[in-house]
Amino acid sequence: MNTSTLWEETLPGSSSWSHILKRGTALRIEAIEDNSNVGAIFLNADNPSxxxxxxxxxxxxxxxxxTKDSVLYSDMGRVLCSITDDTLGWHDPLGGCSDATLVEKKYGRLSYQEAKNNWHQNALDGFLIELAKYGMNGRDLMMNVNFFSKVAVREDGGMQFxxxxxxxxxxxxxxxxMNTLVILNTCQHPMDPDKTYAQRPVRLTIKKVEAPGPDDAxxxxCPENGRGFILTERYFV
Structure with missing residues (x-):
């Protein structure tokens, strides 16, 4: 384990996970199998509104x-997280997440009583379960990111997985x-045409990192990011 590493674990496929990622730390997500998908939402842990x-x-x-050097903005114009490393080059911010109706239609209904840990789960319910652990509900849900997936926008405006x-x-x-509540879900992307219900795990690593300096990539x-960082730093003064 690297001396800067604080925690490592494997998140199984079709599972949810949450953690308050402290300012001054970073989360690395690594795909263990091909064609992984990790849905993610982010909230200010000190003020989840x-x-x-x-x-x-x-x-x-x-x-x-x-991709690398992109940042994730809050609805207050502050930066929740920055993408400091990316080996893939494209992660989807458009495709949303699966729900129970979509999963049953695509893969069939398979309950926990029938299949135990191989039962058919969906990302929406996973997000809601994790939000409930922090006293929140569906009113607190937002559009999610899908890491490791790519959705292209065609010339006619349609989206293609x-x-x-x-x-x-x-x-x-x-x-x-910021002190950021990160919620992850490893269900398949809702636009994935694969008719086989797949559970693909990912490896999570949390580590200490240096604060971004004036030359941070x-x-x-872009100029907007510079202003976003100023707003974020002022929040902690």
């Missing part, structure tokens, strides 16, 4: 994908700029 705003995240940075996008060993690292990726 402030949460990820994907519309502002994309608009401020003039992007339709997430790109199959076989990620390989085992693909990784992304999120540096927390995420801060300087």
């Amino acid at each position: 402030e949460r990820l705003n994907l519309s502002d995240t994309l608009k401020a940075q003039h992007i339709a994908r997430l 790109i199959e076989n996008h990620s390989a085992a060993g693909s990784a992304i690292e999120l540096r927390s700029e 995420c801060r300087n990726a």
Whole structure:
């Protein structure tokens, strides 16, 4: 284990996970198998009424994908997390998450009583269960990111899921700029055309990291990010 590593664990497929990622730490997510998907939502752990705003995240940075040097904005214009490392180059901020109706239609109904840990779960319920642990409910839900998945926007405005996008060993690292409640879910992407219900685990590593300086790549990726970091740093003064 690296001396900066604070915690390591494996998150099984079709599972949910949550953690308050402290300012000054980072979360690395590594795919163990090909074609993984990790849905994620983010909230200010000190004031959960402030949460990820994907519309502002994309608009401020003039992007339709997430990759290294991108940041995740809250609805208060502050930076929740920065992407400081990414081996894949494209993560989906558009596709949303599966729900019980979609999973049953695509994969069939399979309950816990029938299949135990192989039962058919969905990402929406997983997010809601984790939110409930912190006293929140469906009113606190927001649009999620899908790490390790790619959705391209065609010329006609339609969205296309790109199959076989990620390989085992693909990784992304999120540096927390605030005390951020991170909620993850490893159910399949809702647009994945694969009719086989698959449970693909990922490896999670939390480690200590240095605070971003004036020459930080995420801060300087665009002028808007510079202003976002100033707002974030002022919050902790």
